[in-house]
Amino acid sequence: MPPTSPAVKAQLMELLAHSLGAHYADFATAAAAAGLTSSQAKTLTVLRRSPDSMRSLAGTLGCDASNMTGVIDRLEKRGLVRREVSPADRRVKNVALTEEGIQAIDAIRSTMNGTHAGLDRLSEAEQTELARLLSTVFPR
Amino acid sequence: MPPTSPAVKAQLMELLAHSLGAHYADFATAAAAAGLTSSQAKTLTVLRRSPDSMRSLAGTLGCDASNMTGVIDRLEKRGLVRREVSPADRRVKNVALTEEGIQAIDAIRSTMNGTHAGLDRLSEAEQTELARLLSTVFPR
DNA sequence: TATTGTTATACTCTATAACTATA
DNA sequence: TATAGTTATAGAGTATAACAATA
Numbered sequence: 357m358p359p360t361s362p363a364v365k366a367q368l369m370e371l372l373a374h375s376l377g378a379h380y381a382d383f384a385t386a387a388a389a390a391g392l393t394s395s396q397a398k399t400l401t402v403l404r405r406s407p408d409s410m411r412s413l414a415g416t417l418g419c420d421a422s423n424m425t426g427v428i429d430r431l432e433k434r435g436l437v438r439r440e441v442s443p444a445d446r447r448v449k450n451v452a453l454t455e456e457g458i459q460a461i462d463a464i465r466s467t468m469n470g471t472h473a474g475l476d477r478l479s480e481a482e483q484t485e486l487a488r489l490l491s492t493v494f495p496r
Numbered sequence: 497m498p499p500t501s502p503a504v505k506a507q508l509m510e511l512l513a514h515s516l517g518a519h520y521a522d523f524a525t526a527a528a529a530a531g532l533t534s535s536q537a538k539t540l541t542v543l544r545r546s547p548d549s550m551r552s553l554a555g556t557l558g559c560d561a562s563n564m565t566g567v568i569d570r571l572e573k574r575g576l577v578r579r580e581v582s583p584a585d586r587r588v589k590n591v592a593l594t595e596e597g598i599q600a601i602d603a604i605r606s607t608m609n610g611t612h613a614g615l616d617r618l619s620e621a622e623q624t625e626l627a628r629l630l631s632t633v634f635p636r
Numbered sequence: 637t638a639t640t641g642t643t644a645t646a647c648t649c650t651a652t653a654a655c656t657a658t659a
Numbered sequence: 660t661a662t663a664g665t666t667a668t669a670g671a672g673t674a675t676a677a678c679a680a681t682a
Contacts, residue, residue, distance in 0.1 A: 363609075372516060373516055373519060393650095393671065395672065409641090410641060411640060419673065420673070420674055421641070422675080425641070425642055426671080445682070446640095446680080447641070469503075487634040494626070533648065535650095561665090562666080566648080586659085589663080589664070
């Protein structure tokens with residue numbers, strides 16, 4: 357990405373934030389349809405790639421480690437994840453998706469692929485403005 | 497915006513979501529530095545444009561009207577906003593920023609303009625991929 | 637001593653339902 | 660009757676501090 361003025365980037369981020377707001381709302385709605393909160397669904401998304409420790413999960417999700425206990429407790433109670441003591445370090449607990457957990461997050465992602473409403477929700481004027489800003493930040 | 501395959505849009509949204517995630521984190525950090533939560537700062541951002549009723553605020557922020565009571569209570573207690581009974585309809589309360597409220601949200605937005613780290617945090621490979629996807633969604 | 641996960645605590649956000657003042 | 664705002668209630672997310680088990 358070539359150097360661009362902060363003002364242009366700020367405008368771009370603001371416009372994208374507007375669009376992404378709708379995207380996040382869609383994600384929350386899709387999660388709610390599965391009886392999950394955004395945090396729970398986000399956690400499943402992270403675990404979809406590979407099992408992870410409580411501490412590392414907290415880091416990835418950007419929250420304090422103490423929060424993960426409650427979030428994982430609720431997911432485990434519903435059978436979507438399971439805790440496994442690490443053989444290498446018995447202080448560590450690796451959290452992994454169960455078959456049910458995989459199905460739950462895949463269903464949400466499938467719903468998201470069907471909506472992809474983020475950019476479509478921008479008005480014509482906003483789309484034009486977005487294209488203009490993008491051509492400035494990513495010139496060709 | 498011309499028609500584009502859902503798969504391309506989904507990829508684009510995912511990449512932008514990654515970037516915007518950092519943007520939101522920056523916003524939350526800037527708000528926290530001012531002793532405000534994200535919800536409180538977002539509320540001030542909305543009010544920065546013009547005063548608004550409790551109900552309308554809830555609609556804009558995408559939450560239930562009952563939530564606004566507590567959020568506005570806390571902002572009012574800190575002298576950042578004030579409630580005013582609407583002369584036209586005495587059921588309605590218009591919420592407006594105080595001078596302190598204006599300064600608070602302007603400080604946060606100023607900090608954000610200084611960071612604009614959203615796009616910059618993408619790796620080289622991600623930026624290249626982003627440019628490619630954008631040229632597909634916004635052909636020139 | 638340092639680190640991992642948990643617990644205890646407190647605050648905020650959030651939705652639902654019931655209530656009041658007004659229209 | 661309908662609407663705007665509030666209150667009561669409950670669940671979830673969040674951070675801080677203190678703790679036990681393990682390294």
